[in-house]
Amino acid sequence: MVKSTQSVFVWSFYLLGLGSILVLIPNFLLGLFNFEPTEEVWIRVVGMLLLILAYYCFEAARHQLHPFYQWSVLGRASVIVFFTVFVLLKLAPVQLILFGMVDLAGALWTGFALRQEQNNKLLSVSQ
Template sequence: MSRAARTIYVWSIYALVVGAVLAVIPNVILGALGVAETQEVWIRVLGVVVIILALYYWDGAKNEARHLFVASLLGRGFAVAAFILLWLTGGPWQLLIFAAAEVVGTAWTYSALRE
């Protein structure tokens, strides 16, 4: 597995865990982040979507799908910008935790792709 693929593989595991928690026990992660707990189904739907994305990334890493690695830089960069914008417009500060995780992951993937 290339270094770039490894960055995507690690990200897929992170996404799989976050997605599973959101889908099965969402209030655990919400409570840990200081966000109000919910009984709404939509947080679980988001968890399912994150799991699906994690599976795409897992497969992409396994198959050395370099085009996916490059595309992930755009998507993850957008996520950083969106999380910061949401925070700036009144969203909870905890969005910055996810933004920071994406900055670190994106930088790692970018660095690996430059090799």
Template sequence: MSHAAFTIKAFALYLMALGASLVFAPDFMLPLFGFAPTSEVWIRVLGVVVFNLGWYYWYAAVSEARPFFAASVFTRVFALLAFAGLVLTGFASPMLALFGVIDAAGGAWTWAALRRDRRFFH
């Protein structure tokens, strides 16, 4: 397994755990990050989407889908920018930016791993 695939697998596990917690225990999970508990179905729908996204990441890692790895770097950095924009415009709690920081940090880790793999495998 390449270094980049390892980072993608780790991010996949994070996404699946986050998604499952939003589906099965949103009222436990949300207050941990400063969000109000909710009975709205949308948080569970989001959980399903996040969980499924985790599976995409997992299978991309297993198949060494390097173009996916590279694309994920950009999308995870974009998540930070988008969440920061929502916070700065008052649409979201500053705690939302924490998820963006996690995404961007994961993207940076994958970017570094892609560079490392290029040195070792080419």
């Protein structure tokens, strides 16, 4: 398994775990990060969306869909921007940025892996 595929495969399990917690026991996770507990359905809707994204990432990795990996890098890297803006506008507590940092780290892992694979491909063609 090439590194970019591995990164998206691992990412799918992160999303699976986070999504499952948000669907089943959202206040547990909210409490860990000092967010207010909630009984609103929206946190579970977010969990459901994460589970769907986990499925997409898992299948993309299983089928080695490299264009999906490239799209996911920009999408995941943008999360930190949105979360930072939400915090600066006082719409969310600063702890939200921690989740954005995880997304950024995952995006960088995939992005660097894709770049390395592209460079290796160019080197093998030129030899």
